[in-house]
Amino acid sequence: MELRQLEYFVAVAEERNFTRAAERVHISQSGVSAQIRQLERELGAELFDRSARTVTLTVAGKAALEPARAALAAARAVGQAVGEVTDLIRGRVTVGMVSGCTVTPLFDALASFRGAHPGVELSLLEDRSDRLAEAVRAGTLDLALIGAAAAVPEGLDALTLIDERLCVAVPAGHPLARRRRVTLRDACSHPLVCMPPGTGLRTVFDDACAAQGVRPPIALEASAPDAIADLAARGLGVAVLSDSMARHYGDRLTALPLDDITTPALLVLVWRSTHNPAVRELLRHCGQAFSGPADQGGPGPAAGSR
Template structure:
């Protein structure tokens, strides 16, 4: 008994016709018939009633059908398991990361993945979040860490690793430094220094302003939090950052949470619904790495 005989048997049973079954498995009708006859001889029973125009299962055929399906499914699972292991031995993993974002747990996850699967070549690509999303969609990137202001992008899976409020950062002596609370309208009265369009932080800012009908003046844009802070420290505008970005500034700037900016800045890992074995392994390492960081906080 061979797997191909079981495949032909299931095809004929489901199509109820030898001609259609032959087209489905892409061999000649005579080839299907010969293999079914051989299977019947091995089993010692006829599997199909061929006396009518429509091919139907005999009692023996009905008894064999579900077992044949299970056997084919098991064989497919064996092939998939071997394929996944092979992919993790000699595969390639392309990871995207939003520009200007240094996230230690992601690097820890990449290191752990490399130790576990040294044969997989890892590529790290920096880009704007919106472009990374498109690269994940078209398969050029397996997993990407993006900044966003919404749930999972259309057609992708997502896992939020960080959700933070927006803050304003200004040098000593700036009018906003004298306020105990800062609103978007307060912010809009000054030139801003922030991330460029396509980043999660900028999207969160733009959406929060749009809700109130505000159009603040964007004086300067930079892709790194340190650059934004340096520009603000020199009096070129109010820096708009996330809470964790602002926490790294120390005493250089005075920070104020933007009280009515209710749209949070999110940092999330995104991937395709049907992702590769390598991507699945990296996601598992990432969950452990981020969980370890939170546990140590």
């Protein structure tokens, strides 16, 4: 039994798909399948039920999953302990990021961290904020940049990077463009373009609609602020964005704060544990990267699909 076999086993169990697991561990699907088969022969039991389109764990597989995770964590801990003694940080850090994110300080932090610690393997994955938060809780991500509604997800440590109100954005000539005040009901009298469910901005918006008993006429959804702005600029709907996002497109759209939504949309870094020295160091680089732009008015507009 080899550690790489356990790594492949855990990857397939979590992804529930051999192809996605192979992409995650950066080898071919046939290589993953062969190693899993070898592991099953050594253990004398099948670990996966392959009869359906979605791979599921057998009873033996369920019994093996947590010990396999523990073995991999113990192996990483050995390397980390030696690295701390020798002042050389090694290992792996897996970072999650909301889809469509363009917060450049995060990229600056990753670049400076890689330059300072070339022995650490970095992985970067995109997904919706709710899924990223759950992955951090489960330990499959070390830290993630997510969008949140008003409060940080429970059970996670966090560093708030952006705290903004919701806005709508409309092109010149739109009926709302002439208004001085815009409420949620005003916005919902027109077709809307917004983020998909599971993002922080959408959660703030949906919660506000539920509180006021409003059913929003969502015409189109897009994960990237640029796409939402482009659709709104073409008259396909009123864009629902954060303040900095909406004002970023001021050459094409008029930004109008939603007066009766006071709950802020947050962009936060979240993590569960800093026992990993590489995670602690990356958090330090993130703090440095974000502190510079923050002194000049925040980390910048178009902060991704929060």
